[in-house]
Amino acid sequence: MRSIIVGTAGHIDHGKTALVRALTGVDADRLPEEKRRGITIDLGFAELDLDDVRVGFVDVPGHERFIKNMLAGAHGIDVVALVVAADEGVMPQTREHFDITRLLGVRAGLVVLTKIDLVDEELLELVRAEVAELVADSFLAGAPVVAVSTRTGAGLDELRAQLRETGLHVPARSNELVARLPIDRAFTMRGFGAVVTGTLVAGEIVSGEELELLPACVRVRVRGLQVHGRAVERARAAQRTAINLGGVEASAIERGMVLAPAARLRPTQIVDAQIEMLKDAPRPLRSRARVRVHLGAAEVLARVQVLADGGEIAPGTDGFAQLRFEAPVVALPDERFIIRSYSPARTIAGGRVLDASATKHRGREREQARARLQLLTKAEPAHRLALFVAAAGEQGLRRADLAARTGWRDEVLDRVVAEMKKTGAVHEAEGVLIAAEVFTHLMRAALDEVQAHHRREPLQRGLARETLRERVFAHVPPEIFRAVLAQAESAGALVAERDVVRAATHSLALSPADAALRDRLEAVYEAAHLEAPTFDEALVRAGNGQATREHGRKLLQLLLDAGTLVRVTGDLFFYRGALDRLVRDLRTYAAAHEPERLIDVAAFKDLARVSRKYAIPLLEYLDRERITRRAGDRRLIL
Numbered sequence: 018m019r020s021i022i023v024g025t026a027g028h029i030d031h032g033k034t035a036l037v038r039a040l041t042g043v044d045a046d047r048l049p050e051e052k053r054r055g056i057t058i059d060l061g062f063a064e065l066d067l068d069d070v071r072v073g074f075v076d077v078p079g080h081e082r083f084i085k086n087m088l089a090g091a092h093g094i095d096v097v098a099l100v101v102a103a104d105e106g107v108m109p110q111t112r113e114h115f116d117i118t119r120l121l122g123v124r125a126g127l128v129v130l131t132k133i134d135l136v137d138e139e140l141l142e143l144v145r146a147e148v149a150e151l152v153a154d155s156f157l158a159g160a161p162v163v164a165v166s167t168r169t170g171a172g173l174d175e176l177r178a179q180l181r182e183t184g185l186h187v188p189a190r191s192n193e194l195v196a197r198l199p200i201d202r203a204f205t206m207r208g209f210g211a212v213v214t215g216t217l218v219a220g221e222i223v224s225g226e227e228l229e230l231l232p233a234c235v236r237v238r239v240r241g242l243q244v245h246g247r248a249v250e251r252a253r254a255a256q257r258t259a260i261n262l263g264g265v266e267a268s269a270i271e272r273g274m275v276l277a278p279a280a281r282l283r284p285t286q287i288v289d290a291q292i293e294m295l296k297d298a299p300r301p302l303r304s305r306a307r308v309r310v311h312l313g314a315a316e317v318l319a320r321v322q323v324l325a326d327g328g329e330i331a332p333g334t335d336g337f338a339q340l341r342f343e344a345p346v347v348a349l350p351d352e353r354f355i356i357r358s359y360s361p362a363r364t365i366a367g368g369r370v371l372d373a374s375a376t377k378h379r380g381r382e383r384e385q386a387r388a389r390l391q392l393l394t395k396a397e398p399a400h401r402l403a404l405f406v407a408a409a410g411e412q413g414l415r416r417a418d419l420a421a422r423t424g425w426r427d428e429v430l431d432r433v434v435a436e437m438k439k440t441g442a443v444h445e446a447e448g449v450l451i452a453a454e455v456f457t458h459l460m461r462a463a464l465d466e467v468q469a470h471h472r473r474e475p476l477q478r479g480l481a482r483e484t485l486r487e488r489v490f491a492h493v494p495p496e497i498f499r500a501v502l503a504q505a506e507s508a509g510a511l512v513a514e515r516d517v518v519r520a521a522t523h524s525l526a527l528s529p530a531d532a533a534l535r536d537r538l539e540a541v542y543e544a545a546h547l548e549a550p551t552f553d554e555a556l557v558r559a560g561n562g563q564a565t566r567e568h569g570r571k572l573l574q575l576l577l578d579a580g581t582l583v584r585v586t587g588d589l590f591f592y593r594g595a596l597d598r599l600v601r602d603l604r605t606y607a608a609a610h611e612p613e614r615l616i617d618v619a620a621f622k623d624l625a626r627v628s629r630k631y632a633i634p635l636l637e638y639l640d641r642e643r644i645t646r647r648a649g650d651r652r653l654i655l
Contacts, residue, residue, distance in 0.1 A: 018066075018069055018070065018071050019069060019070050019071065019184055019185065019187075019189075020070075020071045020073065020253065020255045020256050021070065021071075021072055021073070021095040021096055021183075021184045021187055021255055022072075022073045022074075022075060022093055022094045022095050022096070022216055022255055022257065023072050023073070023074050023075070023094065023095070023096045023097070023098055023180065024074075024075045024077060024091050024094035024096070024097050024098070024118070024123075025037065025074065025075070025076050025077055025097075025098050025100055026077065026091070026097050026098065026099050026100065026111075026114035026115065026117070026118055027099060027100035027101060027102075027110065027111050027114055028101075028102070028105070028108035028109065028110040028111045028114075029110060030102070031100050031101060031102035031105065031108070031111070031131060031132075032100060032102055032131035032132055032167060033076055033077070033098075033100045034061065034076050035131070035167045036098075036100060036129060036131060036165065036167055037061070037063050037074050037076045038063075038167070039165075039167040039170070039173055040063075040065055040074075040173065040176070040177065041063040041064060041065045041074065043063035043064070044061075060075060060076065060077060060086060060089060060201055060202070061074075061075075061076035062074065062075060062076070062214075062257055063076065064245035064246070064257070065177075065180070067177055067180060067181040067184070068181065069181075069185070070180070070181045070184035070185060071245075072180055072184060073216075073245060073255075073256065073257040075091070075093075075094060075216070075257075077091060077114075084110075084113065084117075084357070084362070084364070088117065088311040088316070088355055089201050089272060089273070089311075089314040089315075089316075091117060091118060091121055092121065092199060092216070092218070092311075092312075092313050092314060092353075093199065093215070093216030093217075093218045093255075094118075094121075094123060094216075095123075095125060095184075095187050095190075095255060096123070096125045096126050096127070096180075096183055096184065096187060097118045097123050097125075097126035097127075097157075098126065098127060098128075098129050098180075099111070099114070099115060099118075099126060099127070099128045099129065099148075099152070099157065100129045100131055101128065101129070101130055101131070101144060101148055102130075102131050102132045103130050103131065103132050103133045103135065103136045103140065103141050103144050103164070104132050104135045104136050104140075106143070106144045106147050106148075107144075107147050107148060107151050111151070112151065113364050115151060115152070115155075115157075116295055116364060116367075117355055117364060117367070119155055119156065119367075120293060120295075120353065120355055120364075120366070120367025120368075121353045121354075121355065121367065122353045122369070123156065124156050124188075125156070125160075125183055125186075125187050126156065126157050126160055126183075127157075127160050127161040127162070127163060127179055127180070127183060128148050128152070128157065128160060128161070128162040128163070129162075129163050129164075129165060129176060130144060130145070130148070130162065130163070130164040130165070131165055131166070131167065132166065132167075133164045133165065133166050133171065133172070134166040134168055134169050134171070141164060145162060148162065149162075161179045161183070163175050163176045163179055190218075190219065190254045190255055191219065192220075192254075192426075193398075193425055193426060193429045194219035194220055194349070194424045194425060194426065195219065195220050195277060195278050195281055195282070195420075195424055195425070195426055196217065196219060196220030196221055196222050196228075196276070196277060196278055197217075197218050197219045197220060197275060197276070197277050197282070197347075197349075197424065198213075198215045198216070198217050198218070198222065198258060198260070198275065198276040198277075199215050199216070199218065199273065199274075199275050199313035199314040199315070200213045200214070200215045200270060200271075200272060200273065200274045200275065200276065200314060201214060201215050201216075201272055201314045202214040202215070202272070203267050203270035203271070203272070203274075204267055205266075205267040206261070209240070209241070209261050210240070210261065210262070210263065210266075210267070211261070211262045211263075211265055211266060211267040211270060212259055212260065212261050212262070212267070213259070213260050213262060213267075213270060213276070214257070214258065214259045214260075215257075215258060215276075215314065216255075216256075216257055216258070217252050217253065217254050217255070217256050217257075217258045218254065218255075218313075219254050219424070220254060220278075220426070221251055221252065221253050221254070222239060222242065222251070222252045222258065222260065222276070223239070223242075223250065223251050224239050224240075224241060224242050224249075224250045224251070225238070225239060226238075226239050226278075227239075227278075227279045228262075228276045228277065228278060228279060229276070229277055229278065229279045229280065229281070229282075230262075230265060230270065230274055230275075230276060231274060231275045231276075231277060231282060231283075231284055231347045232274070232275075232284030232344075232345035232346065232347055233269070233274065234284070235264070235265055235269070236264060236279055237262045237263060237264040237265050237276075238262070238263040238264050239260055239261070239262065239263075240261040240262065240263045241260070241261035242258065242259070242260055242261075243258070243259040243260075244256045244257065244258055244259075245257055260276065272314055272315070273313065273314045273315025273316065273317075274315075275313060275347040277347070280417075281420060281421065281424075282347055282349075282421050282424060283374075283421040284345035284346065284347055285342075285345065285346060285347075285348055285373050285374055285375075286341065286342045286343075286344070286345055286346070287339060287340070287341050287342070287374075287375045287376065287377065288339070288340050288342075288346075288348050288370050288371075288372065288373050288374075288375055289324075289337065289338075289339050289370075289371050289372040289375040289386065289390055289393075290337070290338060290339070290340055290354070290368040290369060290370050290371055291335060291336075291337055291368055291369050291371055291390065291394055292330055292335060292336055292337070292338045292356070292366050292367075292368040293335040293366060293367050293368060294330050294331065294332050294333060294334055294335065294365065294366045295332065295333070295364065295365055295366060296332055296333040297332065298332040298333075298365040298366065299332075299358075299363070299365070300332070301329040301330060301331045301332065302321060302323065302329060302330045302338070302356070302365065302366060303321070303323065303328060303329040304321060304322050304323045304328040304329070305320060305321070305322075306320070306321045306359075307319070307320055307321075307359045308320075308321055308356050308357065308358060308359055308365075309356070309357040309358070309359060309362060310340060310342070310346075310354055310355070310356055311354060311355040311356075311357065312346055312348060312352065312354040313346075313347070313352070315346060317342050317343065317344050317346050318342070318343045318344070318359070319340045319341055319342045319343060320340075320341045320343075321338050321339070321340060321341075322338060322339040322340075322341065322377075322378070323336065323337075323338045324336070324337040324338055324339065324378065324383050324386055324387050324390070325337070325387075330366075337371075337386070337387050337390045337391075338368075339375060339377070339378060339386075341377075348370050348373040349370065349373055349423070349424040350370055350371060350372065350373060350393075350401065350422075350423060350424075351369060351370065352369070352370045352373075353367065353368070353369055353370075354367065354368055354369075354370070355367050356368065371390050371393040371394065372390070372393065372405070372408075372422075373422060374405075374418075374421070374422050389404060389408065392404055398423075398425075398429075398433045399433050399436040399437050399440070399442075401423075402419060402423065402433050402434070402437055402443075403437050403442040403443060403452070405419065405422055405423075406419075406437075406442075406443050406450045406451065406452050407452040407454075407455070409451075409452075410452075410455060411451070411455055411459065411492060411493045411497070412492070412493070412494065413446065413449040413450055413451035413455075413493075413494060413496075413497055414449070414450050414451075415448055415449050415450075416430065416434075416448055416450075419434070419450065434450065437450075441453055444456040444500070444504075446494075446496045446497045446499070446500030446501075447496035447499065447500060448496065449494050449496045449497055449500075451497055456497070456500075456501065456504075459489065459490070459493065459497070459501050460501050460504060460505050460510075462489050463485060463489050463490075463501055463502070463505060463511065463518075464505060464510050464511060464520070466480065466485060466488055466489050467479065467480050467485065467511060467518055467519060467520050468520055471519070471520060471523050474571070476527070476531070476568075476571040476572065476574070476575060477571065477574065478514075478517055478519060478574075478575070478578045479512075479514065479517035479518050479519030479520075479523065480517060480518050480519070481516060481517055481518075482513070482514075482515075482516055482517060482518055485518050486498055502518065509521050531568075531572060534559060534561060534569070534572055535572045535575060535576065537559035537560065538555055538556075538559045538569070538572060538573060538576065539576055539581055539582075539592075540559075541555045541558045541559050542555065542576075542582055542590060542591065542592040543592045543594065543595070545592070545595075546592070546595045546626075547591065547595050547596075547599060547625050547626070547627050547631055547635065548627055548628075548631055549585075549589055549590055549591045549592070549631070551588050551589070552569075552570070552573060552588050552590065553566070555573075555590075556569050573590070576590075577590070580593060581593055583596055583638075585634050585635065585638040586634045586637065586638065589631075589634055591635075599624075599625055599635070600639075600644055602624055602625075603616070603624070603639075603644065603645070603654050604654070606620075606624055606654065607654035614653055614654045615648060615651045615652065615653055615654070616645075616651060616652050616654060617650060617651045617652075618632055618633070618636070618650075621635075621636060621652070636652060639652070640652070643655060
């Protein structure tokens with residue numbers, strides 16, 4: 018059975034609630050004040066089964082003072098029933114409700130002329146003509162017009178038939194999005210706790226699963242589900258759903274909050290959008306204007322930043338703008354919203370979210386922002402995701418970022434990412450997606466930095482890995498840094514060693530004089546055995562000629578890089594062969610002193626034939642290398 022949500026729309030006292038009651042037998046006016054005053058104040062709900070179509074009615078108030086309540090229920094409807102009383106015709110709220118449903122992107126509906134028992138045929142035809150003029154060139158142009166009387170029952174069977182026919186042809190909701198339920202009611206039920214209701218606009222909710230209450234970011238558990246009063250294990254998109262929640266009090270839940278899968282969606286306070294102004298808006302929408310935005314079931318105040326050069330969007334036109342909300346909201350691309358003026362509250366525009374995770378656009382950025390938003394208005398999923406990734410620049414976007422930014426289910430996200438990678442638009446670095454051109458730019462910048470270092474320091478083995486990261490990748494995720502180096506290595510451009518990065522073509526070509534000084538330095542340390550000189554002493558013994566101390570340091574570094582010398586501490590460098598012999602002597606000593614395998618400082622000095630000046634640094638080095646381990650005032654030879 019297909020499920021659709023039908024929302025009533027129309028002026029106060031045009032018979033919306035009576036119509037729902039006549040069709041379903043349910044009085045949607047549930048509040049005592051509604052009964053007393055005889056008008057609908059808040060949302061009402063009812064259900065109607067029409068063989069293979071199940072209709073969920075959302076009955077909205079028609080009084081202009083309760084438009085915000087009407088908007089809370091209008092966000093999730095599939096079909097609008099525009100109700101016009103035959104004895105009054107089109108009235109102010111008829112027009113406003115019609116404008117709202119059009120701006121919200123409703124694409125199916127019908128017109129219901131009520132109270133036909135109060136008029137003659139001539140007046141009824143005049144009302145038909147008036148309605149036809151109102152809906153001309155809109156989604157309701159050519160829609161069925163059904164005349165009914167809830168008092169006599171005339172036309173109700175025809176209306177049921179038209180509702181069924183419309184429901185069968187309404188396009189099914191997209192199954193690409195995760196579950197999302199904007200909350201329009203929250204209350205406490207004795208014995209159960211917190212209960213919320215709303216229209217499930219996307220996805221499925223299953224009894225027992227964990228959800229998140231946004232924008233409060235509170236984890237809750239589904240303790241029970243009802244769809245139109247019947248307990249179910251699973252609720253699906255386009256169904257009016259009541260959920261018994263565990264883990265939260267009803268007092269902490271407000272209309273406009275959203276239920277979604279845990280850790281999936283994120284609140285935002287800045288969105289980029291396409292705005293459509295009503296023709297009869299009293300004035301243009303200008304930058305810095307404070308407006309009321311109705312998004313889902315929420316009403317939130319926002320400041321507008323128009324992205325057009327003139328800083329305004331004129332009545333009857335459209336344009337791009339950024340909405341900066343005064344409180345967090347939950348929004349996704351393509352979600353529709355209504356804008357009402359701050360004071361007096363009046364519907365002036367509607368819009369469509371293009372980027373729900375936008376950043377502030379300043380100065381020259383606005384022209385680029387307009388160009389990107391123009392592309393987003395018509396972008397297919399893969400192109401849209403590529404635009405989001407490109408806008409993230411060197412930061413890239415993680416899978417979790419993309420999931421929150423699009424609202425897509427995992428299967429859809431995986432498919433779209435695969436499409437983008439196949440086209441070469443993006444590069445994936447350990448789960449972080451980055452635009453291919455940005456990735457290439459980073460790789461080129463890394464190669465340029467390494468080559469510049471080689472020109473400055475031809476005697477060094479390469480650029481320190483962390484230095485390269487600080488200079489080129491300071492604001493880049495580590496996954497991208499590693500991926501760039503791996504790609505550069507794969508391309509044969511760079512060689513990334515444990516601590517340095519060098520160009521694949523770099524080689525240490527020493528002049529004869531430098532080679533000779535290096536060899537003399539090596540000979541000095543080799544001859545010193547374990548009584549190594551300081552570096553300055555070694556330079557003097559090597560007869561460094563015209564070489565500066567800094568130049569000598571670079572040659573010393575070559576010996577360290579080659580493993581010929583080992584830095585033991587500070588300015589003390591030892592010949593590797595001498596250290597290897599010392600380790601062998603320690604092993605022999607340990608074997609002769611089984612099972613204790615202990616040696617004190619005095620015995621070590623005798624074994625190494627060195628003074629305490631060298632013994633202590635050498636023992637500390639051996640501890641670090643896990644050849645020995647302190648055991649009180651002695652060392653255990655491992």
